[in-house]
Amino acid sequence: MRLVLLGPPGAGKGTQAQRLVNRHGIVQLSTGDMLRAAVAAETPVGLKAKAVMEAGGLVSDEIVIGIIADRLAQPDAKNGFILDGFPRTVAQAEELDRMLTEKGIKLDAVIELVVDQGKLVDRIVNRAAEHRAKGEPVRKDDDPEVFKSRLEAYNRDTAVVAPYYKARGQLKQIDGMMEIDSVTAAIDGVLRQAA
Template sequence: MRLILLGPPGAGKGTQSQRLVAQHGIVQLSTGDMLRAAVAAGTAIGKKAKAVMEAGDLVSDDIVIGIIADRLDEPDARKGFILDGFPRTVAQAEALDVMLKDKGLKLDAVIELVVDQSALTERIMRRAEETRARGEAVRKDDDPEVFKHRLDAYNRDTAIVAPYYKARGQLRQIDGMQPIDQVTTAIAEVLEAATA
């Protein structure tokens, strides 16, 4: 199973990805997580991405595409994967199409979590509070000002990706404002239909 989860930051892509990983034994390929890991490891890509990410900006297509291409070649991605946070631009979507074709792969589904953006900042603030309550460090991009900047960047650069897949007949939209379990059920229904 190979799928893409689309939606603005805070829409619940990470939560739903974790559930899909547990249910289907596939890997979540979160560009944010991969980039954070590269930053923590001090890799060349990590150093390049660090300043960009801390400002809430998007890293360049070249960096992200390189990370994804390498990751798809790893053994654990052969059973299937969820792309979370990629593609973020039409150029990345087009590059992904070429990359998958070259690897003899195709997507099973492209799912967009549709959310009320005015409610997202509150959702992110709650996530930051829960993280602090668990005694964990709050992600830099969960800061309300950085989050607003990320949301603006999403609307400016990334929102066009959903229409790209819609025009190709691949997009399925789900109401991401539903309770988490209902979103999970809706995603399961889309995937069941896609792989039937």
């Protein structure tokens, strides 16, 4: 099973990705985690990324795609993967398609969690309060102002990826405002149809 999971910050991608990992034994691929691992492992692409990051620059699409290509070649990704938070731009989506085609890999599904962005801020505030009540640390990006900035960046840069996949007939949309278990069930339904 090979999936791309799309949606704005706070839509529940991380929660649903973790459920898919646990149920299907596939890996969740986070570009941030992969970048850090590639830098730590001092792979050729990791060394390029390190140089860019140390200079204060943004890592290019070429470097990110290289890191994803390296990661997909690892044994634990052979059974499948979830790309969560990637691709972030149409250029990255096009490059991902090219790379997967070269590797003979086909995406089974591109799933977008569609949410009411006005209600997302409330969801984030509640999530932060729940973590505090449990004595757990609150994620820095769960601060409402930080979250609003992330949401603006998503709408400006990343929201265009869903129409790209829709135009290709690959996009399946799920109401991300449903209860968590209902979203999980809807994703399972999409995956059954794709099988």
